[in-house]
Amino acid sequence: MRVGFAVFPGFQMMSLAAGSVFEFANICSGEAIYELATVSEQGGLVRSSTGMDVATRPLAGEAFDTLLVGGGVGVPCPSEGLTAWIATCLPAVRRLGGICTGAFVLAEAGQLDGRRATTHWLVAHELRSRFPAVRVEEDRIFIVDGPVWTSAGMTAGVDLALAMVEKDLGREIAQSVARKLVMYHRRAGGQTQHSELLELAPRSDRVQSALNFARRNLQAELSVEQLAEAAALSPRQFSRVFRAETGQSPAKAVEQLRVEAARLMLEQTRHPVEIVARETGFADPERMRRAFLRAFGQPPQVLRRAARSAA
Known part of the structure; x- marks a missing residue:
């Protein structure tokens, strides 16, 4: 060919x-x-x-x-x-x-x-x-x-x-x-062009390590103490450095990562909303719905229907 x-x-x-x-x-x-x-x-x-x-x-x-x-x-x-x-x-x-x-x-x-x-x-x-x-x-x-x-x-x-x-x-x-080619995986065609890790754009390896840890463990509670440990900093120092480098709190950043992961699951799988919420650390669909409204102005079901319609 x-x-x-x-x-x-x-x-x-x-x-x-x-x-x-x-x-x-x-x-x-x-x-x-x-x-x-x-x-x-x-x-x-x-x-x-x-x-x-x-x-x-x-x-x-x-x-x-x-x-x-x-x-x-x-x-x-x-x-x-x-x-x-x-x-x-x-x-x-x-x-x-x-x-x-x-x-x-x-x-x-x-x-x-x-x-x-x-x-x-x-x-x-x-x-x-x-x-x-x-x-x-x-x-x-x-x-x-x-x-x-x-x-x-x-x-x-x-x-x-x-x-x-x-x-x-x-x-x-x-x-x-x-x-x-040392690619993690082929991104699906319907995947968003934007990544929350890119939007956060931390300057230091320590904060980047904390974000990578969070993304691998979205099902966990992900307290400031856990993230600080992943960054090898004290919780107080970590919170200060994190906000200085990303412009937001660790809790808000974790929510953005969870929203990104949940959106991908909704677009690329047929898992019920309840399972998507649990797998991405939202604990229940209502918390996930509120996070989606803050991020996209639309509830999860609307974004899923739009993705299926496009497909």
Whole structure:
């Protein structure tokens, strides 16, 4: 299966990281299932946003099973030639994908009209505004709508590629690839782009260790004393350092982690709300409902129905 990566001047190098997924799929399967090629409108050297040049083949005459269009640091402005070629590549290719802001190239070519799509959350509003025919869902890692795949920010392109490998070769190969790439796991397409650990962004390893401990032990009570012990600080010192680094109390941070975990369980499993509340440390559904209202302005059941409807 030939996988093409279409680039343009100023493309972001991280777009090509998804190529490693297909490379290691060949290694894990023991045979050359995927053949990779980098293409551009004219071929030759194409300069990335980092200033590094990448050798490419011209689009004309190339045939692919899967074509992925990379993104740029900002919203890309594809050439007329590239746009025209993307506009006609379906159904000649089995899968067409846009990584990060590569979704704008697909939208410009009309390939996202009437389809669900995602992109980097920073520019999702612009995608929606410029292309009203596209059903933009900015809070998704990747979205598959028929033969068209789109992903969120750059690293999400790796998740998208892993999902393609899983679709082609099965879960076992995909998991083996993820392990070799030192990925914890492939994020599900419906998973939110945002992570509470990223939002908290502690500066010190000690506070980070306490947050990691909390995330691994959400079912526990998670008192300040427990978190302070994980951080190797006294409770008083821990509370002071934690607030200074994250801007909030340990209790509020733990609630955010529980809300994030509960939302993922609601979106990705069929567990009853009672079990989700217990597994994520809320103890009872009412406490979880109040936390969801504070975080999202909606109760858990509404978010679950929205996720199922999207699926």
